[in-house]
Amino acid sequence: MRSLIFCTLLLFSTTTLATETRLVVRARARDGKFVGTSMGGVRVVLRDAQSGQVLVSGVIAGSTGNTQTLMKQPQVRGAPLADESSAKFTATLDLTEPRLVTVEVSGPLAQRQALATSTTQLWMLPGKHIEGDGLILELPGFVMHVVTPSAHEFLKLPADKKLTVPLRANLTLMCGCPTEPNGLWDSNRYELQATVKHNGKPLTQVPLKYAGKTSTFEAALSVQQPGIYEVTVTAYDPITGNTGVDSTTFVVES
Incomplete structure (x- = not known):
């Protein structure tokens, strides 16, 4: 009987010591x-860093934030980057002691060919909320989509065997930010190229x-033989290191 009472008191004590702790998580495109x-x-x-147990999961939602604040004005130490509408996910944990947590973000979810994952770890302390800008993880790369x-x-190869x-x-950037010559995201410095294979060669x-x-780019490909064509389009920004890739195939019949 005493053992039962002791276990009950211990469980009650542990439960009452658990403190709600919030962590705001955001994802930001590199250079965006x-x-x-x-x-x-x-x-x-969010996972326990030692056991790998999933503690909480969800989806970041909201706007891309203020362009002036994020991309144009000089950033002052301690000044907030996010506003009320800026995309975030608020994770809530009940902690009884400090816990080392692994935080993983993967996106953008609407463009699976460009999906990237970023991971970090931090200690979360009971009752010590990490809010405001919160934890910002970077997603490098471009979203490339072959249209x-x-x-x-x-496609049909004409009689003169000359098909264009x-x-x-x-x-775009991972945030959907537009690209164009001389724009805020200046495509003049980007290298876009299509690599073509014919029947696997x-x-x-x-x-x-x-x-x-x-955000739209084009080229003309001259085709003279029937077969299966694979096109891989790549983009590279030598300044930021952002890269993007997408592929498609088409069939030419004689």
Whole structure:
């Protein structure tokens, strides 16, 4: 009987000592703004760093934040980067003691071909909230999406065996921030290239140029033989190191 009472008191004591502790998690594109709802959000998972047990998970939602604050004005130490609408996920844990937590973010969820994961660890202390800007993890890279030709598109080779296939791709930062020549995200410094294979063998490489529409780039591919073509479009920013890749295939019939 005494053992039962002792265990009950111990359990009650442990429960009452648990303190609600909040952690705000945000994801920010490298050289860009916050990644939020407009890009499908970002998956957040908090795990116990020792056991790997999932403690809480959710999705970052909200806006990309204030362009002036994030991209234009000089950043002052201690000055907030996020405003009330900026994308975030608030994780709530009940802690009885300090806990080392692994925080993982993966996104953007609406562009799976560009999905990237960033992970860090921090100690969470009972009742010591980490809010405001919270914990900001960086997602490097571009979102590259090949628009034309569409996947597994069939094209007819004309009698003179001269076919021009338009290549068209959309390129943004992980936050969805637009790219264009001389813009805030200046595509003049980006290197965009299509690498083409024919029936599994390297065929050619073609640079893509700005198509006159925000975040859109294009090239023309000359095709003279039937077969299966694989196109891989890449983007590279030598200043930030951001990279992006997407692929498609098309079939040419004689």
